[in-house]
Amino acid sequence: MTGIGKTTRQRGRDVAEGLATAIHEHRLSPGMKLNEDEVGEIFGVSRTIVRSALQSLSHEQLVVIEPNRGAFVARPSVREAREVFEARALLEPRTAHSAAIRTTARDIALLRGHIDEEHAAIDAGDHGRALRLSGDFHNEIARIANQATIAAFIGQLVARSSLIIALYWRRRQATCESHAHHALLDALEAQDADRAEDLMKSHLVDLVSLLDLTEPADAPSSLKEALGPR
Amino acid sequence: MTGIGKTTRQRGRDVAEGLATAIHEHRLSPGMKLNEDEVGEIFGVSRTIVRSALQSLSHEQLVVIEPNRGAFVARPSVREAREVFEARALLEPRTAHSAAIRTTARDIALLRGHIDEEHAAIDAGDHGRALRLSGDFHNEIARIANQATIAAFIGQLVARSSLIIALYWRRRQATCESHAHHALLDALEAQDADRAEDLMKSHLVDLVSLLDLTEPADAPSSLKEALGPR
DNA sequence: TTGCGATGGATTGTATACAATAATAGCCTC
DNA sequence: GAGGCTATTATTGTATACAATCCATCGCAA
Numbered sequence: 001m002t003g004i005g006k007t008t009r010q011r012g013r014d015v016a017e018g019l020a021t022a023i024h025e026h027r028l029s030p031g032m033k034l035n036e037d038e039v040g041e042i043f044g045v046s047r048t049i050v051r052s053a054l055q056s057l058s059h060e061q062l063v064v065i066e067p068n069r070g071a072f073v074a075r076p077s078v079r080e081a082r083e084v085f086e087a088r089a090l091l092e093p094r095t096a097h098s099a100a101i102r103t104t105a106r107d108i109a110l111l112r113g114h115i116d117e118e119h120a121a122i123d124a125g126d127h128g129r130a131l132r133l134s135g136d137f138h139n140e141i142a143r144i145a146n147q148a149t150i151a152a153f154i155g156q157l158v159a160r161s162s163l164i165i166a167l168y169w170r171r172r173q174a175t176c177e178s179h180a181h182h183a184l185l186d187a188l189e190a191q192d193a194d195r196a197e198d199l200m201k202s203h204l205v206d207l208v209s210l211l212d213l214t215e216p217a218d219a220p221s222s223l224k225e226a227l228g229p230r
Numbered sequence: 231m232t233g234i235g236k237t238t239r240q241r242g243r244d245v246a247e248g249l250a251t252a253i254h255e256h257r258l259s260p261g262m263k264l265n266e267d268e269v270g271e272i273f274g275v276s277r278t279i280v281r282s283a284l285q286s287l288s289h290e291q292l293v294v295i296e297p298n299r300g301a302f303v304a305r306p307s308v309r310e311a312r313e314v315f316e317a318r319a320l321l322e323p324r325t326a327h328s329a330a331i332r333t334t335a336r337d338i339a340l341l342r343g344h345i346d347e348e349h350a351a352i353d354a355g356d357h358g359r360a361l362r363l364s365g366d367f368h369n370e371i372a373r374i375a376n377q378a379t380i381a382a383f384i385g386q387l388v389a390r391s392s393l394i395i396a397l398y399w400r401r402r403q404a405t406c407e408s409h410a411h412h413a414l415l416d417a418l419e420a421q422d423a424d425r426a427e428d429l430m431k432s433h434l435v436d437l438v439s440l441l442d443l444t445e446p447a448d449a450p451s452s453l454k455e456a457l458g459p460r
Numbered sequence: 461t462t463g464c465g466a467t468g469g470a471t472t473g474t475a476t477a478c479a480a481t482a483a484t485a486g487c488c489t490c
Numbered sequence: 491g492a493g494g495c496t497a498t499t500a501t502t503g504t505a506t507a508c509a510a511t512c513c514a515t516c517g518c519a520a
Contacts, residue, residue, distance in 0.1 A: 011474095035501075036501075036502070037500095037501080045474085045475095046474065046475050046476075047475085047476090047502090048473085048474055048475065048476090049473095049474075049475095051502090051503095052282075052285060055282060055285060055286065056285070056289065059286065059289045059290075060289075067481095067502090067503090068480080068481050068482060068501085068502060068503075069481090069482070069483095069501090069502080070482095070501070070502065080378075080379070083377050083378060083379040083380070084379055086377060086379075086380070087377070087379045087380050087383070090320065090321065090324060090380065091320065091321075094320060147313050147316060147317070148310075148313060149310070149313040149314055149316075149317045149387075150313070150316070150317050150320065153317070153383050157379075241504095265471075266471075266472070267470095267471080275504085275505095276504065276505045276506075277472090277505085277506090278503085278504055278505065278506090279503095279504075279505095281472090281473095297472090297473090297511095298471085298472060298473075298510080298511050298512060299471085299472080299511090299512070299513095300471070300472065
């Protein structure tokens with residue numbers, strides 16, 4: 001239904017999506033070099049297409065292009081990390097509010113499926129996949145709110161959050177946030193917009209509190225930190 | 231200071247900016263075809279660069295790329311128009327609040343200069359330039375708020391607003407919104423964050439009220455409307 | 461006149477070739 | 491052996507050539 005890949009439509013999109021998914025699932029780590037020839041060979045396209053995909057990703061700040069040096073998976077600074085979550089705090093609660101009002105039974109079923117998949121992934125030990133699904137949950141809510149423009153912004157922020165989590169997550173422990181998602185789902189199902197808004201707000205606060213945003217991490221502040229026993 | 235154009239840095243950015251400015255100033259109208267060869271000849275670059283610029287603009291939704299048909303200046307639908315201003319209503323008031331707290335004397339001077347330039351442009355009958363400067367005013371406030379992520383979103387929304395105004399502005403009359411900008415400037419100077427927030431909110435409401443968002447306008451709903459006496 | 465189909469021209473999509481720049485390795489000097 | 495300079499290699503930036511697609515014109519028949 002989603003179209004077989006052999007069709008003539010723009011393959012740059014496919015490459016960009018492939019790379020984005022890999023980033024979401026933490027298979028590509030922040031700072032990693034994205035060689036144009038290599039990527040092209042992997043996806044079976046020429047550098048022209050790869051270049052287009054990388055530019056696209058750089059526009060949503062998943063990738064940083066350094067002139068004449070190439071493309072790298074972005075390494076959001078502590079400051080950027082804060083900004084991303086402040087933006088999310090500004091957008092997502094109100095969006096959850098709108099979503100609660102418009103939620104249909106079909107949406108609920110879809111979201112429930114999402115959460116189930118997420119659990120399955122965690123049980124299977126596939127943390128990358130679990131993380132991606134967790135992000136998708138937020139994107140789904142934005143979609144339900146039926147405001148494409150805001151949803152697009154949230155999509156970008158969720159994607160960048162994935163990089164931020166890769167860099168600044170405190171514990172190795174998997175996503176323990178399923179409870180928050182469950183509670184949100186309940187509020188949406190009850191169409192309790194105010195509760196959904198509050199839950200989203202505190203969910204985001206919780207998320208940030210699980211990050212360690214004290215260290216610069218862009219450049220190690222000391223040699224010992226950079227080379228010492230990890 | 232800003233680098234002479236002959237340097238080796240990516241010229242795609244220059245082309246994109248050139249086109250964006252033309253769109254902001256309403257020299258390029260919604261729906262207009264952007265032929266790759268033509269644009270390339272105008273800016274003195276090859277299609278490769280033009281293509282990159284067009285993709286960039288399409289990502290911020292100033293341009294729509296139809297596969298195998300080419301790039302066109304975007305024609306936001308009524309629905310998109312509403313969404314853009316709802317997003318602005320969500321982001322900009324709080325941003326004005328933050329900006330008011332952080333405003334410095336230097337910022338005030340800069341904004342005042344902006345407003346003056348705007349007036350000068352209006353007096354000179356250069357509505358396009360006035361409109362662009364009016365948008366820049368909003369961007370400046372976002373910059374002062376010192377949240378690059380949100381500022382980038384606002385930048386996009388302001389740019390799209392320019393297209394929306396081109397399509398749905400009720401009167402021929404020029405921007406009569408200078409008063410709102412003046413009032414905002416005063417609030418910022420007084421560092422009265424709450425007032426700045428309220429002023430921004432009502433300013434945006436006023437802006438929307440000056441738009442005619444009742445008609446589809448994507449396709450004229452009747453022949454009479456399309457061909458009748460204008 | 462109206463509708464359909466074919467042909468030619470123009471425009472976009474993609475790959476590739478070449479030029480420019482940065483990274484690497486080797487050599488020489490001290 | 492350490493440090494710096496040069497040459498080589500690898501990678502990116504840009505232009506161009508070719509293929510695929512679309513659009514317009516024309517012709518023809520009903």
